[in-house]
Amino acid sequence: MSMGMRFTVLSSGSTGNATVIELGGTTILVDAGLSARRVEELLREREVSPEQLSGILVTHEHTDHIKGVGALARKYKMPIYANEKTWEGMKKYVGQIEPEQRKILETGAAIDFGSLRAESFGISHDAAEPVGYTFDDGIHKLSLATDLGYMSEKVKEAIYDSDVLVLESNHDIEMLRMGRYPWNIKRRILSDIGHLSNNAAGEALSELLNGRLKRTYLAHLSRDHNMMDIAKMTVRCSMEDCGIFFKDSEFELRDTYWNMPTPWDEVGSKTGE
Ligand SMILES: Nc1ccn([C@@H]2O[C@H](COP(=O)(O)O)[C@@H](O)[C@H]2O)c(=O)n1
Numbered sequence: 480m481s482m483g484m485r486f487t488v489l490s491s492g493s494t495g496n497a498t499v500i501e502l503g504g505t506t507i508l509v510d511a512g513l514s515a516r517r518v519e520e521l522l523r524e525r526e527v528s529p530e531q532l533s534g535i536l537v538t539h540e541h542t543d544h545i546k547g548v549g550a551l552a553r554k555y556k557m558p559i560y561a562n563e564k565t566w567e568g569m570k571k572y573v574g575q576i577e578p579e580q581r582k583i584l585e586t587g588a589a590i591d592f593g594s595l596r597a598e599s600f601g602i603s604h605d606a607a608e609p610v611g612y613t614f615d616d617g618i619h620k621l622s623l624a625t626d627l628g629y630m631s632e633k634v635k636e637a638i639y640d641s642d643v644l645v646l647e648s649n650h651d652i653e654m655l656r657m658g659r660y661p662w663n664i665k666r667r668i669l670s671d672i673g674h675l676s677n678n679a680a681g682e683a684l685s686e687l688l689n690g691r692l693k694r695t696y697l698a699h700l701s702r703d704h705n706m707m708d709i710a711k712m713t714v715r716c717s718m719e720d721c722g723i724f725f726k727d728s729e730f731e732l733r734d735t736y737w738n739m740p741t742p743w744d745e746v747g748s749k750t751g752e
Pocket residue numbers: 492493494649660664668674699700701702703704
């Protein structure tokens with residue numbers, strides 16, 4: 480039985496996002512962007528029962544983040560947390576949610592789930608009021624930052640002292656430019672309210688590598704315009720271009736998957752095991 484904060488990214492990418500954070504008896508789901516049935520399957524793979532969930536924190540109202548929210552809320556009667564604009568944006572997709580389950584968490588506000596503190600921070604994306612989240616058990620910190628067109632100073636500040644980071648590394652810029660998407664979609668992805676490229680993730684990481692950050696999970700990879708090996712190599716090269724060199728024993732880049740959960744990661748441990 481784990482004592483410290485641990486997490487698993489159940490699924491990551493534009494086909495659906497969901498992450499579980501657990502501390503003691505508290506289990507939180509961030510986003511449920513797959514069908515409720517698929518979220519249940521993924522939870523089962525990591526031996527989490529949906530009945531255990533203390534609630535779902537929503538980052539923004541895009542389908543790949545909320546697809547299963549309504550059905551899970553109705554089936555398991557759990558509270559759903561989002562800011563007001565996100566509630567407004569997702570109301571037609573999630574269907575009827577009982578008033579006592581509708582929790583408003585203003586951007587920048589913190590909420591305590593027992594000894595696990597969650598705090599949201601604003602990000603730049605083309606949704607009503609998108610956010611990332613940090614989780615803190617009083618000693619260690621985990622941050623989730625995906626679906627951001629660029630990394631603002633405020634985001635860097637919010638996630639700066641993390642032990643572990645889940646960071647978007649959506650696309651290889653050349654693969655996207657040469658790829659099959661219509662130009663308007665490419666322009667949106669490349670814009671400040673789109674998605675973070677491998678290069679941008681590397682540049683951001685070079686400012687975040689401070690001795691405390693032990694590993695970063697590269698997330699929300701495009702299946703059309705990225706590959707994990709390319710993402711890792713580009714992030715590393717981009718960090719080196721910024722003068723940041725690291726040994727794998729000091730800092731690690733790790734995989735997330737669109738079709739299976741990552742292993743549980745103990746945030747406080749050096750290796751996550
Ligand atoms: N036909 C499409 C394909 C993708 N999108 C959006 O683009 C973003 C990146 O998608 P990837 O699958 O390449 O990561 C994401 O926001 C998709 O929803 C689109 O709008 N139309």
